[in-house]
Amino acid sequence: MVASSTPQPLLRMEGITKSYGNVQVLHGVDLEVGRGEVLGLLGENGAGKSTLLNVLNGVIGREGGSVLIDGQPVEFAGPKQAQEAGLAFIHQELSVLPYLSVAENIFIGRLPRRKGMPWLVDWASCYRRAGEILERLGVRIDPRTMVGRLGTAEQELVEIAKALSMNARIITMDEPTASLTEAEIERLFTLMRQLKADGVSVLYVSHRLDEVGEICDRATILRDGKIVTTVDAKTTGSHALATMMVGRELSELFPKTEHERGPETLRVSDLSTPKLKNVSLTAHRGEILGLAGLVGSGRTELARAIFGADPITSGEIFVEGEKVTIDSPGAAIRHGIGLVPEDRKHQGAVLSMSNAQNISLACMSKVSRLGQLNRGAERQEARRLIQDLQVYPPRAEQETGRLSGGNQQKVVLAKWLFAGSKILIVDEPTRGVDVGARAAIHGLINDLAGQGATIIMISSDLPEVMGMSDRILVMHEGRVAGELARKDFSEEAIVMYASGLEPTTSGPEPAVAGLEPTREGSNA
């Protein structure tokens, strides 16, 4: 542990606890941010970072613990109170209003009024004050520009200007660099250093570990809702940070059964879309191929491109050795490919229809003749699958929207079993699914592979993807950054590839300088 940089930290969070339903997300989190400090907050997807930031900024309430600013305890009824107390929250998804000017965005809700005529906006002073703030940031943007015409980076600067105009002393930035180019990131960092010099503190969340060493003073690592440790960001290497983020033994929850790897069933070569760059992969009969990587690294885009859901710009797909043209999901289904999408509610199931209707949806021809549905046969098949997959409640006529998340997911899986898919792509199959259903879904995926299906499993849950897969491809910024055979699986290696770095085979803590960040990754 590294002590806080000032005797009296600007912000102190003590013993923060928060749970949703029966699931505890934060278990007594302590955090300190010094004056003029940039504190990195690191953790895997689901570690509780967003919850913690939301608690801090008054977006959600906490159950236990206290927040102190300048040593004074504060309570926020909502985000507005938090703002008034000097906190600002810059979200990953920017919340600028694109059709308003820069100045209006900065002062929205608090536009300066004309003296004596408070119902009129004092535009002259509005533009002048906006100009002053932008100048202080060293940003050359005309405050009269419509924000929608600025680039993403400049929009982010407008958000920061807005935070400063409210005299924010603690700015939370949630993955601010996710959609920025190298040059834009440099500009943001320059600005952050200036904020530091002005005594403003920044709580900085990023998945790009190389950036953490560059911009942060200290880094606090959150795992499973608990603080693991706080380290000096300048001297701790990316590898060490990655190890601390994941640092748990692979649990034995995953009933991995070894299957004979059969012949190749799917080959993708040089597949490109606006989001993917020359992706190639092969998958085999009886194999579970894991696709790891950060959210936004192109995993879902790859799945959708193979399934014909999004158009591809170039590349070829071979199914069982034959070149196929997949220009629609219907074509993919005809070639035996199925997709369990990431967003179950909006893409997976039709919640207003019954389980039986959802199950037969992708292959109605199986229970119909000349367009006439044989509803008896449909119900019978559905009942069989509902029983096999232990959908609860086990009723074919039950509306799918009334099932729990895990059971809805089972219905979506049943749809592809019904359609007889030989290549099944599952995108975050257990996200938002309770523990019991999770195990059932894992068991089912294993069984399918055992029966000779090819499974491509996308998962942000490292223990899951490592526990289930025979082989893992790690994606980074639209490319396959690395491939790992089961014997080489390690969370560190995956995290490094996913962050655009090359994992080293030994030595847990190399110097940061020795790590040349290779953002483009390599085409393995």
Next chain:
Amino acid sequence: MSSTAQLDRQVVEAPKRGLARLNIQLENIASGIVLVLLVIVLGAVSPAFLSFSNFLDIARVVAITGIIAVGMTLVIITGGIDLSVGSTVGLVGAVTASLVAGSVSDNALVSGVKLPVPLAVLVGLAVGALIGLINGLIITRTKIEPFMATLGTMIFVKGLLYLYTGGYPITFDPMPHGYAFLGQGAMFGVPTPVVFFAVAVAVLWWLSRRMSVGRAIYAIGGNPEAARLSGLKVDRTKVFVYTLLGLLAGLAGIILTSRQASADTVIGTGFELIAISGVVIGGTSLTGGRGSVIGSLIGVFIVGVIQNALNLFGASTQIQYVVTGLVLLLAISLDGIARRRRRT
């Protein structure tokens, strides 16, 4: 990051029991209950209401907009809407009437070609289907909101009607028997329009509940992306329902000109609203995915019964509009409340 959202979702998704489920069922049969109550109350107040001839009267009035309403039901279930049907009724009515032997008009354009009745009817139906096809293509190709797209065709087709008729009414001297039968005849004592309506209800019910295309219609309205990712032909299905509705609107126009023994530029005006009212009152959700052809049958009868009762009591047309509007607002409000309850 998603942990917050997913956990929230899990809590929300607990299966509902007891009252909640009962309410949903109540919602599905609510329109039927309303119709039964209306008939009981009106029968008690006015014995004339319960006579068989009055029932046939209601059915005959309801039949023409009812044929449109059942087609509209499928469009609304896909999550769309079609405002152009009223104009289609007018144009198809005028085109068909002008092609039938014996029709006369002061406009030179109209009196040219004459065809046997079955052929004239086929041409009319083709015109209706074509308008529907155009609607479907505009909506699927340009992704314009169906409301805006069909508002455009509504005005466009109305313009064609004015151009075609020159603003003059088309009358018959005399009307051929075959044509008169469509709107004025009867089969086994049942007025022909009612027979057409019954057939339309039966066919569309079968199509929507017993055929895979019907399943696709529900799936597309319920969750377009899930339907697409299940390999359903979303665009083709949408084009199909709009074309079918255009065809049915054309049929309604043909029956109406036969029944009125004339075609003019105002017939069909406002039919889209009556049809949509019937569909919504029958419990079909304007957001798509839920509803039924049978519900719409009940819905148009509710509107018809109210209008009939107001007639029996001597209420003016203005009052009828006010009452029908109120019933529609009530139905839409109930739909909105039910939807909100489903979400939580």
